[in-house]
Amino acid sequence: MTHALPGYLCPEDGTRGDVRTAPWCCPLCGGPWDLDFAPDPAAPLEPAAGPPSLWRYAPALPLPGAFSVSLAEGHTPMVPLAERIHAKLDYLMPTLSFKDRGAVMLAELARRLGPERVIADSSGNAGTSVAAYCARAGLSCEVFVPEGTSVKKTEQMRAHGAAVRIVPGGREATAEAARAAADAPGVFYASHVFNPYFLHGTKTYVYEIWEALGGRLPDALVVPVGNGTLLLGAALAVEELARRGVRAPALIAVQAQAVSPLAAAFAAGAEDAEPVAQLPTLAEGIAIPAPPRARQILAAVRKSGGTFLTVPDDRLREAQRDLARRGLFVEPTAAACWAAVGPDAPGDPLQGRTAVLPLCGAGAKTGLA
Incomplete structure (x- = not known):
């Protein structure tokens, strides 16, 4: 029931909001919401007894009661890539992207x-996920996308019944257009950046690793970062599992070299990131010049003892092809982590640690770079 839904909490100024009536962002600072929710570490967590979807972690999720929206998302396999490195195949999701983890939460909430x-609003994958789960939930959906978005992705959105609004300009212009429309009455803004329920969906990525590894986590989690929705979800799960006695891994964040405001801020020791130019890169899914949750992302990486790595397009291209030769066909953005820590990466970025990295989106959506 809606009265039992955890409320919003602004991480910057402490403002609180009722999920049923609050605006899509903090009314004081305009920033994204967090959620006033922490699962009880004493509550039994027995995923093997649950359904074959991310709802198997219901005791750790903020939506109480019975759920009705699902496409059996989650529970994706892990395969070895190299000594000490495993890949989690999150492109084997219903819409071929890890964004299904958050989209199912937003659709159930809506x-x-x-x-x-x-x-x-989306550069592709989040939009296709929201469109699919809105179709599953019987909700009317409109997705704003930047011009130049993959035709395969916009076709998928339309196939799910969503109206697609193509916005001139880049990712930031698209977000601005969607946020203007989100202020209209009767609208639910299914923002994978501003709505924290999305992060509580993506955190199941780490819960699944914990389950697959028999109740532990690797030394490091390597995560591609643009808006940081997977990394911040991972940080939530790491913190929650730490309360259950699980040793916390380092978070290694990967950005495209062409658009890397967070990596630059981390290297400078800054608490926030300065906006950068929207330059072209093969990793369009993480090419975010001004991430709204920059402060949280930087703090989470530092708290974990992790770091930032950047990858140029030539290494992205080769990493995508290398993964394909290993039987794993992913889009260029999904190859970023392998480009950062794989055998062709300069130096020894993992320093002998065990690691898991996600392959987030299928190559069928974009083709080879």
Whole structure:
């Protein structure tokens, strides 16, 4: 029931908001919400007894009661890539992207709130995920995408029944257009950046690793970072599992060299990131020049004892092809982590540590770079 839904909490100024009535961002600072929720570490967590989807971790999720929206998302396999490195195949999701983890949470939340329509903005994968899960939930959906978005991705959105609004300009212009529309009455803004329920969906990525490894985590989690939705979800899960006695791994964040505001801020010792130019890169999914959650991302990486790595397009291209030769066909963005820590990476970025990295999106969506 909606009255039991955890409320919003601004991490910057402490403002609170009721999920049923609050605006999509903090009304004081305009920043993204966090969620006033922490699972009980004493509550039994027995995923093997649950359904074959991310809802198997229901005791750790913020949506109480029975759920009705699912496409059996999650529970993706892990395979070895190299000595001490495993890949988690999150491109084997219903819409071929890890974004299904967050989209199913937003769709279930929206179903409970009953809006007239759902709006999302995306460079591709989040939009296809939201479109699919809105279709599953019987919700009207409109997705704003930047011009130049993969035709395969926009076709997928339309196939799910979503209206697609193509916005001139880049990712930031698209977000601005969607946020303007999100202020209209009767609209639920299914933002994978601003709505914290999305992060509580992506955190199941780490819960699945914990389950697959028999109740432990690797030394390091290597994560591609643009808006940081997977990394911040991972940080949530690491913190929650630490309360259950699980040793916390380092978070190694990977950005495209062409658009790397977070890596630059980390190297400078800054608490926030300065916006950078929107330059072209093969890793379009992480090419975010001004991430709204920059402060949280930087703090999470530092707290974990991790670091940032950047990869140029030539290494991205080769990493994508190398993974394909190993039987794993992913889009260029999904190859970023392998480019950063794989055998062709300069130096020894993992320093002998065990690691898991995600392969986040299928190559069928984009083709070879």
